[in-house]
Amino acid sequence: MFQLILDRNGTVNSNWIKRLSDGASIPFDFNNTDYQQFKKDIQNGVVLNDASGNPITGSDLTTFIGTLP
């Protein structure tokens, strides 16, 4: 499972994602294999939460995936 990250100013970080299994922060960098795996995982149904911990589903998830580099 993954979760969006809130920056200290309260906005959602658009360059990193949190992996909930170990708390690691993963950058949106195509050369990072954890990021490549994250993209595969959420396209294969692994849960992605918003910054409040609620699952992102349906068109919201599709839209989010479309914004990924």
Next chain:
Amino acid sequence: MSQTGYSKVQIYSSSTATNTPSASNLTNDTNGSELAINITDGKLFYKDNGGTVQVIASKASNIGNFSNTINVPNTFGFKNRIINGQMSIDQRASGASFTPSTTTAYGTCDRWAIAVSQNSKLTAQQTPSATETNYAGRVVAGFQNYLAITSSSAYSISSSDNFNIQQWIEGFNAADLQWGTSSAQTITLSFWVYSSLTGTFGGALQNYSSNRSYPFSYSIPVASTWTQISIVITGDTTGTWGKTNSGGIGVIFGLGVGSTYSGSAGAWAGSNYSSATGATSVVGTNGATFYLTGVQFEKGTQATSFDYRPYGTELALCQRYYTRILYPTFAGCDVANLQAYATSGVFGKVVDLPVQMRAIPTCGYSSLAHFAPSSANSATQSVFTAISLTNSTPNQIGIGAASGSSGLVAGNASVLVTASTSAWFDASVEL
């Protein structure tokens, strides 16, 4: 002194130091040429086709002098493209056993990934420790460590199963081999293996897109005995091979590979192969062992002596892909000077990484309970409930946001301290 069955042949000889035969004293003819020896200087002479007297051999000296360039099959610098081939560095587990549970996992010797298609079929471990019984009998050829695989069951692999040990050589470190071109260089892969099983084992080289593979096979003829293997592989003249900071060449050792990922040994193929057809399955026998060390991947057609590098150099090479920053000395160790942005959170750089990493790393920490901020009066506050390491780059780990503590004053400095001797931060950007 005469020797039965041999006839004596004499050559010109001198015992005068520095005495050299003149050109007129030596013949050089296809029907027979003369040699001369200076037994004081320890030099043997002949006259070449141009009529010049040349030294053809001289006695051994501790000093080698060369007037021209030296051209040998292997380069002297970074001869071995494999990093941690002697399995001496294990930042993640420090020798503890590791059970891989994801498709491709790093959890034992640095730079070596264990790929499994089924969970709980094997364990991996850097071993032995110098304190173990029969330590000297378990290592080989000066290597102090090896990567040990132990099968956890008698699992019959299916066609799509794939268990293997692998290391990806970064493209920057393989670009000079010119694979994917007509100038592709030949390489030699050598390694030491030990197994409780005997038979034909397999592995493969592969490009990062997994659409070019070279399966290889080798024999372990005697069980529980170290065997050195050397395999010469002609470079691939086709396909796409990474030449920058992404994957270059994958070196794979099969531990149980189904038919989908197995191919004919000894030839390049446009397929995703991890091993050779018919290779022994280590995971097929409960308790079976497979040990690996001294892995060397070098340019040329001969396996040469292992490229021992200083420990600090080998560690630095590993840290381009994974770094663990430890704070083992005492709890309460000052980690970083940060700034509070709220009563509950801090931000700022935690640590400069010892080596610039391959790309922006994934960053993690041992446990939220292992770190706590202090407030202006030096009182240590409650631990965080969340830390986001979004201030990280290939050169540093940094906290972008943290929450859940209390008693901090926005705008004030806050020192992050450890609450455990097991505390660590890490940065990972493996291939």
